[in-house]
Amino acid sequence: MASEIKQGTLELVNHLPILQVITPMLIAPILVVLNNKTLSWLLSFLGALACLAISILLIQAVSDGSILTYYLGGWVPPIGIEYRIDAANAILLFLISIISAIVLIFSYSSLHAEIPEEKHTLFYSCFLLCLTGLLGVVATADIFNVFVFLEISSLSTYVLVAQGAYLDRRALSASFNYLIMGTIGATFFVIGIGYIYMATGSLNMMDIAERVNQLSDNRTIQAGFAFIVVGMGLKLAMVPLHVWLPNAYTFAPTVVTCFLAATATKVALYVLIRFVFSVFNYEDNFVNELFFLLLMPLAVIAMIAASVIAIFKQNLKKLLAYSSLAQIGYMLLGLSLMNQKGLASSLVHMVNHGFTKAALFMSLGAFMLKTKNAYIKSLRGLGKSMPFTSAAFVIGGLSLIGVPGTAGFISKWLLLEAALETGYWLVAILIIASSLFAVIYIWKIIEVLYFSESSESYNEVSVLTLMPMWILALFCIFLGINTSLTVDVANMATEILFK
Amino acid sequence: MKHHLILKVITKFMVGVIVLFGLYVQFHGDYSPGGGFQAGVIIAAAFILYGIVMGLENVQKVMPIWFAQKAAAVGVLVYALTGVFSIIFGFEFLNYHAISPEHPKHGQHYGIILVELGVGITVTFVMIAIYYSFAGRTPRLDDKEW
Numbered sequence: 212m213a214s215e216i217k218q219g220t221l222e223l224v225n226h227l228p229i230l231q232v233i234t235p236m237l238i239a240p241i242l243v244v245l246n247n248k249t250l251s252w253l254l255s256f257l258g259a260l261a262c263l264a265i266s267i268l269l270i271q272a273v274s275d276g277s278i279l280t281y282y283l284g285g286w287v288p289p290i291g292i293e294y295r296i297d298a299a300n301a302i303l304l305f306l307i308s309i310i311s312a313i314v315l316i317f318s319y320s321s322l323h324a325e326i327p328e329e330k331h332t333l334f335y336s337c338f339l340l341c342l343t344g345l346l347g348v349v350a351t352a353d354i355f356n357v358f359v360f361l362e363i364s365s366l367s368t369y370v371l372v373a374q375g376a377y378l379d380r381r382a383l384s385a386s387f388n389y390l391i392m393g394t395i396g397a398t399f400f401v402i403g404i405g406y407i408y409m410a411t412g413s414l415n416m417m418d419i420a421e422r423v424n425q426l427s428d429n430r431t432i433q434a435g436f437a438f439i440v441v442g443m444g445l446k447l448a449m450v451p452l453h454v455w456l457p458n459a460y461t462f463a464p465t466v467v468t469c470f471l472a473a474t475a476t477k478v479a480l481y482v483l484i485r486f487v488f489s490v491f492n493y494e495d496n497f498v499n500e501l502f503f504l505l506l507m508p509l510a511v512i513a514m515i516a517a518s519v520i521a522i523f524k525q526n527l528k529k530l531l532a533y534s535s536l537a538q539i540g541y542m543l544l545g546l547s548l549m550n551q552k553g554l555a556s557s558l559v560h561m562v563n564h565g566f567t568k569a570a571l572f573m574s575l576g577a578f579m580l581k582t583k584n585a586y587i588k589s590l591r592g593l594g595k596s597m598p599f600t601s602a603a604f605v606i607g608g609l610s611l612i613g614v615p616g617t618a619g620f621i622s623k624w625l626l627l628e629a630a631l632e633t634g635y636w637l638v639a640i641l642i643i644a645s646s647l648f649a650v651i652y653i654w655k656i657i658e659v660l661y662f663s664e665s666s667e668s669y670n671e672v673s674v675l676t677l678m679p680m681w682i683l684a685l686f687c688i689f690l691g692i693n694t695s696l697t698v699d700v701a702n703m704a705t706e707i708l709f710k
Numbered sequence: 711m712k713h714h715l716i717l718k719v720i721t722k723f724m725v726g727v728i729v730l731f732g733l734y735v736q737f738h739g740d741y742s743p744g745g746g747f748q749a750g751v752i753i754a755a756a757f758i759l760y761g762i763v764m765g766l767e768n769v770q771k772v773m774p775i776w777f778a779q780k781a782a783a784v785g786v787l788v789y790a791l792t793g794v795f796s797i798i799f800g801f802e803f804l805n806y807h808a809i810s811p812e813h814p815k816h817g818q819h820y821g822i823i824l825v826e827l828g829v830g831i832t833v834t835f836v837m838i839a840i841y842y843s844f845a846g847r848t849p850r851l852d853d854k855e856w
Contacts, residue, residue, distance in 0.1 A: 237790050
C-alpha cells in the first residue's frame with residue numbers, strides 16, 4: 212500500500228512514519244536553544260510520549276498485515292529514500308518509544324545523582340538524538356539511510372556512555388573502547404553497503420531484493436553480506452565481538468544503561484534480520500551456511516559462556532551486562548534457526564528482554580541511588596528496607612530466568628519449540644542449561660537481598676522512581692500472560708519477512 | 711606581543727576574505743561545486759585562523775562559546791523546519807514543492823537553499839565548537855616543565 216498523500220492538504224495520519232522519526236529530532240535542537248533544565252526534561256518526555264502514541268497508531272495500522280510506505284521529499288524509490296513500516300519494525304518502534312518514555316520518567320529523579328545539573332540539557336538533547344537514530348534505523352527502507360541513522364544513534368551513545376565519568380572515570384575508557392569498536396562495525400557495514408551497491412546499483416531494500424535474486428552466487432554480493440554480518444555483529448555484541456559491551460553498560464549512567472540494554476543491541480539485530488530477509492535471499496545457500504556454521508555456534512557459546520561469566524561477577528551492573536550477552540545469544544539463535552518459528556521467537560524475545568532488562572537495570576539503579584555502588588555485598592538485607600524496589604527486581608529476575616507467567620517464559624518457550632521442531636536437541640538442552648545458569652546468578656542476588664543481615668538500612672526510593680520500574684515489571688508479567696501484542700505481531704512479521 | 715606582526719596583519723586581512731569566499735561557496739552551491747558543508751568548514755576556518763593567531767580569548771570575544779553551541783542547534787532546526795513546513799502544507803517531509811506549489815522548480819531551488827543554509831550554519835558552529843573544546847583544554851604540563 213503506497214502512501215496516498217493528497218498534495219496541498221494536511222493529513223497527519225499519512226505522515227506517521229516520518230513523524231515517528233522527526234519528533235525527537237526536532238525537539239533535540241530546541242532543548243539546546245532553550246537551555247533550561249526542567250523544561251528539557253518536560254519536552255523530552257512529551258516528545259517520547261508523542262513517539263509512543265505514533266508507534267501505537269503504526270502498530271494498529273500494520274497489524275492486519277498491511278505495509279505503510281512513505282517517500283521522503285516526494286521522490287519515488289529507488290531514487291528517493293523510502294520509509295517502510297510493516298509488522299516487524301512497528302513492534303520495534305513501539306519497544307524503543309515506550310522504553311524511552313519510561314526511562315525518561317526515571318531520569319527525572321535519578322539523573323541529578325549521576326550527572327552535574329548544568330549538563331542535563333545537553334544530556335537530554337543527546338538522548339533524543341540517540342532515540343532519533345534508533346527509530347530511524349528501524350523505520351527506513353534505504354540501506355544507506357540505515358547507516359546514517361545507525362551513526363546518529365551510535366555517536367550519541369558514545370557521548371551518553373561517557374557521561375558516567377562524573378561518578379567513575381573508567382566510563383571514559385569504556386566509551387572510547389565502544390567508539391573504536393562501534394566505528395569498526397560501522398565501517399564494515401558501510402563497506403558491505405558499498406559492495407551491494409556495486410553489484411546491484413541500488414540502495415532501496417525492495418529494489419535490491421529483486422536484483423539480488425537474479426544474481427545468485429555473485430561473489431560481490433556474498434562479500435557484502437559477510438561484511439554486513441560482521442559489522443552488525445560488532446554493533447549487536449555477537450560473542451567474539453562483544454568486548455565493548457560489559458564495560459559500556461557498567462560505567463554508563465543508569466538511565467543510559469537501561470535505554471541501551473533495552474534497545475540498541477536489538478536494533479542492530481533487527482538490521483541483520485532485515486538484511487537477511489528483505490535484502491538478501493534467505494534461501495540462498497551461502498546465507499544459510501553462514502548462519503548454520505558460524506552464527507549458530509557463536510550464539511550457543513554466548514548463551515553458555517556469558518551466563519557462566521555472569522555468575523562470578525560481583526559488580527551487578529556487569530553481571531546484568533553479561534546476562535545481556537547471553538540473551539542476545541538467544542535472539543541470534545532464534546534467527547539462525549532460519550525458520551518462521553525461530554525468527555518469531557527472536558522477535559518476541561527482543562521485546563520481552565527489552566522490558567525485562569530495563570526493569571532489572573532500573574531497579575538496580577534505584578538501589579544504587581541509595582548505596583552509591585553496584586557491588587552485590589552492598590545490597591545486603593535491602594529486601595526489608597527497600598521492599599518495592601526489591602520486588603520489582605525479583606519480577607525482572609524471574610522474567611530473565613523464564614519462569615512461567617512472565618514475559619521471558621513465552622519467548623524461551625517459543626525458542627525451545629523452534630529448536631526441537633528443527634531437530635536440534637543439543638541446542639534445546641543448552642538453552643535449558645543456560646536458563647539454569649540464569650537461575651544461579653539471579654538467586655545469588657535474591658539471597659543477598661532477602662536472606663542476609665543488613666549492615667546498613669536505607670529508606671525506600673521516592674514514588675516517582677518506583678513508578679517507571681513498576682511499569683516495566685508489570686509489563687514483564689503482562690507480556691507473559693497476554694501475548695497478543697508480542698506473539699501475534701511477531702507471527703505477522705515473520706510471515707511478511709518469509710514471503 | 712610585537713613579534714608575529716606580519717602574521718597578525720595578514721590574518722586580519724584574510725579573515726574577511728575567507729568568510730566572503732565561504733558565503734560564495736554557500737550560496738553558489740546549487741550552481742557550482744560546494745554547498746553547506748564546504749561553506750561551513752571554510753567559514754569556520756576563518757574563526758579558527760583568528761583563534762590560532764590572536765589567541766583563544768580574543769576569538770571568544772567575537773564568537774562566545776554559548777553562541778556557537780546554540781547556533782549549531784539552530785542550523786539543525788532550519789533544516790528540520792524546512793521539512794516540517796512541507797508537512798504542514800500537505801506535502802511529504804522535505805518536499806520542496808510546498809514552498810512554491812505554482813512553480814515547483816522554484817520551490818526546489820528555494821528548498822535546497824534553505825536546507826543548505828541549515829547545513830552551513832551547523833557545520834560552521836560545530837567546527838568552531840570542536841576547535842574551542844580542544845583549544846580550551848588546559849595542558850597538564852607547562853611548556854617550561856618539559
